[in-house]
Amino acid sequence: MTTTTTAEDLFPTRLAQPSDFITRTQPAVWGSAGDGPFSATELETHERRGFTILDDFISSDDVALYSSELDRLASDTALQGDDRLIAERATGTVRSVFEVEKLSSALDALARDPKVLDLARQIVGSEVYLHQTRINYMPSFTGTGFYWHSDFETWHAEDGMPVPRAVSLSIALTDNYPFNGGLMVMPGSHRTFVPAVGETPDNNHEQSLQAQEAGVPSHAAITALADQYGIDQFTGAAGSALWFDSNIMHGSGNNITPYARSNVFMVFNSVENALVDPFAAKSPRPEHIANRDFTPLV
Template identity: 35%
Template sequence: MELTQAQLEQYEREGFLFLERLFSAREVAALDEIIPELLAVQNFSGLRRDEASGHVRRIHGTHFYCERIRRLARHPRLLTPSEQLLRGRVYLHQSRFIPKFGLAAPAQGFPWHQDFPTWHVRDGMPGPRAVVVAVFIDEVTAYNGPILMIPRSHRLGMMTCDDGPVMEGYRQLTVSPEQVTDLYNAEGLIALQGPPGSVLFMHSNLVHASSENISPLRRAMHQLVYNSVENACANPVRPDEDAARDCTPLHVLPEDCLLTPANA
């Protein structure tokens, strides 16, 4: 699947592109049924728990032990558009699962931040030539902790400060409340909502956040981060699930790759 020129221009202008129902109900079901498999791997270093509740907050590196995630990363509806957006071949920098179970297993949200500065400061990624791709497994509503984004904020470069909360073993690079307020007054704010199977392509410098999900509704997402092969991290010090060292370009799989047997 190739993006149109209008879609490419929208991404460059707004910092994101949202495509509703890009995956069918059968494909979403295939991505939903692997969630217990992901949660069952308890000794994996990519498993990150909420410090207050102990519930799973997110899992990094899901492609290391899940074949269907490896296929998702090479799906033509994700890989081809990402290569267009990044103008060339890409590799998988990160894979992650964010469950947001809601009241059944509460966990804190994510503060206002940009993704690229962490990769630049912690791992030596040269530039923001990475795209974050989120696949909706559940319907995302105003109630279950949608991603909040400030459109066009990716044009301003790195805006982070290093005085954010300590989460998951290191101090977060966050965007200050004053900066967020100024950005909101200038550009507004979007709470991204949509049906299962929808896909978000987000620029790695776009300012975004999400709150804790305190609704009874789960908000699960599989996320992939594609990085240009020309933009590999210079000195990754974090584990592979946070900063991939394998920069082999990905090759596209057939359209039905999520629905074929695992040994096919």
């Protein structure tokens, strides 16, 4: 089902002038221990820190399967010129491929696998749908990172996601070291929403998926959050997984090492948190970036 409507803006952003941080009142965990695989202790930790790392989340055979799909999509000539394929601005190499559940039956099955779906439902406390999927490539020597940001800020401003009742899953398909552009997170920062300054440019997604500029926090805001929450990093062997809150502040540096890094990224949003009209953009982003079919995954 697809709907478009309006809702109260609880997280004003893309403002003309800097504004105070907003303390979030919504939980990070909406379900309970009786709703799924996570224990009460694990849920409490996720609520407090805003993320959970699960080692050996998928098998080595699964890593090989999804890696082959990643390679296939990156080299698929049929995707050349397709809006779902995002290239690096400097080198032209593949940076991301979006809407992968529609391009790969294996990745579609992964999104529906009970070991994935049951955890997503437990965290958001309801049925879920896929807000966004992609595979990310960070090649050796030339891979560029993602500047500090909150995904929810963009999803709220440009997609119309009402509140941060979504959880992201990043599955490592290569070993994540501290030195090859691994994802950095600020534990606990999901409790704080940072309003951005500046209007959203028209068709901002055409530039932001290569290098995000609109909606990024200021240096002062990043410094204040880092001083308060500190910085942690997602490291681990291929097959490990990171579940993280939609509003947690995160980013990654460039990869100048010989060791490439790639991952599968899926966002599960509550069907009770369906998108409305964008809160700070003239029109919604394309559906391959922000899905507006809210049919529950089964």
